[in-house]
Amino acid sequence: MSDPVPSSIEWGTLTTRRLGQLMTAIEEQRPEAADVVAALQRQTWPGLTVGVTGPPGSGKSTLISALVRELRRRRERVGVVAVDPSSDRTGGAFLGDRLRMMEHATDADVLVRSIATRGHGGGVAPAVSDLARLLRAAGYAWVLIETVGAGQVETDVVARADVTLLVQAPGLGDEIQALKKGILEVADLVVVNKSDQPGAVELRRQLETWAASPERVLATCATSGEGIAELLQAIDARRPERASETSRLRARREEVRGLALAILRDRLDASLRDADVTRGTTWEAAERLVASLRFEP
Amino acid sequence: MRVAMNGGTQRSRGRVLIGKPGLDGHTRGAKFIAKALADHGYEVIYTGIRRTPAEIATAAVQEDVDVVGLSLLSGAHNTLFPQVLAELRKLGAADVPVIAGGVIPQADIPGLLTAGITAVFTPGAPIEQILAAFDEACTRRRKMS
Ligand SMILES: Nc1nc2c(ncn2[C@@H]2O[C@H](COP(=O)(O)OP(=O)(O)OP(=O)(O)O)[C@@H](O)[C@H]2O)c(=O)[nH]1
Numbered sequence A: 001m002s003d004p005v006p007s008s009i010e011w012g013t014l015t016t017r018r019l020g021q022l023m024t025a026i027e028e029q030r031p032e033a034a035d036v037v038a039a040l041q042r043q044t045w046p047g048l049t050v051g052v053t054g055p056p057g058s059g060k061s062t063l064i065s066a067l068v069r070e071l072r073r074r075r076e077r078v079g080v081v082a083v084d085p086s087s088d089r090t091g092g093a094f095l096g097d098r099l100r101m102m103e104h105a106t107d108a109d110v111l112v113r114s115i116a117t118r119g120h121g122g123g124v125a126p127a128v129s130d131l132a133r134l135l136r137a138a139g140y141a142w143v144l145i146e147t148v149g150a151g152q153v154e155t156d157v158v159a160r161a162d163v164t165l166l167v168q169a170p171g172l173g174d175e176i177q178a179l180k181k182g183i184l185e186v187a188d189l190v191v192v193n194k195s196d197q198p199g200a201v202e203l204r205r206q207l208e209t210w211a212a213s214p215e216r217v218l219a220t221c222a223t224s225g226e227g228i229a230e231l232l233q234a235i236d237a238r239r240p241e242r243a244s245e246t247s248r249l250r251a252r253r254e255e256v257r258g259l260a261l262a263i264l265r266d267r268l269d270a271s272l273r274d275a276d277v278t279r280g281t282t283w284e285a286a287e288r289l290v291a292s293l294r295f296e297p
Numbered sequence B: 001m002r003v004a005m006n007g008g009t010q011r012s013r014g015r016v017l018i019g020k021p022g023l024d025g026h027t028r029g030a031k032f033i034a035k036a037l038a039d040h041g042y043e044v045i046y047t048g049i050r051r052t053p054a055e056i057a058t059a060a061v062q063e064d065v066d067v068v069g070l071s072l073l074s075g076a077h078n079t080l081f082p083q084v085l086a087e088l089r090k091l092g093a094a095d096v097p098v099i100a101g102g103v104i105p106q107a108d109i110p111g112l113l114t115a116g117i118t119a120v121f122t123p124g125a126p127i128e129q130i131l132a133a134f135d136e137a138c139t140r141r142r143k144m145s
């Protein structure tokens, strides 16, 4: 990064160029980003961060693009952070979500950023939260975060959003396995996307019985835009400032839990690589490893 | 055993954007390069076909990529490639190197290089050479910043 970070930042006047570079600095945890992150974390920025997760191909990116369209109709500025997994083997990643959002490509009030998980495990979650803060500080009042809902990583990322959507769609085969507990609990709203496809009605009915309250389940067709305005309304109704004290506390507990797990996972991951796995059965080796763990600050 | 505090974060080689300006719909070359770059350790953002120079430049700036790769088979390279460079300049990203590929007559290459394109590849160029050009451009840029 060429120019140093100014001590008191005029968030609203940052150019897209500068924002893009700041995002890189935050993502890579560069020293020069530390002040920025500290400043970003000092206050709550106006706006709303929405987490969107769900199995591959359920239509998350298309849905986000449709939500952006609706938000733009309301003259809202929107930031999107799309997270895709890095390859463990090569460190590379194919970040393809933006492809589905290109209709907003030259809209100066829409900023899309693609992020790879870079083997952080759940540890990418804090960086993504900071990116969302930066976007909100810069005046993108709505921030939509996409993650592929396969595991803990995604749950951690979206659980830190103000409102969380779990996207499902008919015809994905074993999509129901993505519903394994946790994520259904974390999700504020369950979206049955591809409502134009066969099986959507059944899937919706099934999800309504699983989700504690049927009104949490909504149907959309992201490609035609059907149900998008209603979804946006439902998201709006779940703004944290409208939530009760208990549900706010629950959300905070969830965020802290997610954070702690993410930190743990990163550290464990690093130590497990050097573990002695040669003696005994694999089970014994695992037990021995766990017993030997010691934490240092 | 010690549990290290700053655990296993992994680094990519860099971030690149692959874009196709112009009207042709031949995606094979662009997708092949995108895949090869990802396999080589880059984070690759693919913007799809028929993008305007402004769309490509805006995406490159929002994504803060280290290198932009352009692919074009429609023959409009002499106008579209310099237009991408101009759009990048407009956004304050003149320092982002642009590597181009496609059906480009030898005679046009010097002009493109003079215009500011970092490297030009024509069909049949070995993939190792293309990857090496991205590596070099990326390393040079990361050193500068
Ligand atoms: N019929 C129909 N197709 C849809 C709908 N929404 C998305 N699609 C299609 O589903 C495919 C996948 O859409 P994406 O938006 O890329 O899905 P995604 O969940 O973001 O996928 P990943 O990021 O790869 O996990 C695309 O071909 C979309 O056009 C919908 O409501 N109806």
Ligand SMILES: [Mg+2]
Binding pocket: A060, A061, A062, A096, A097, A146
């Ligand atoms: Mg997607």
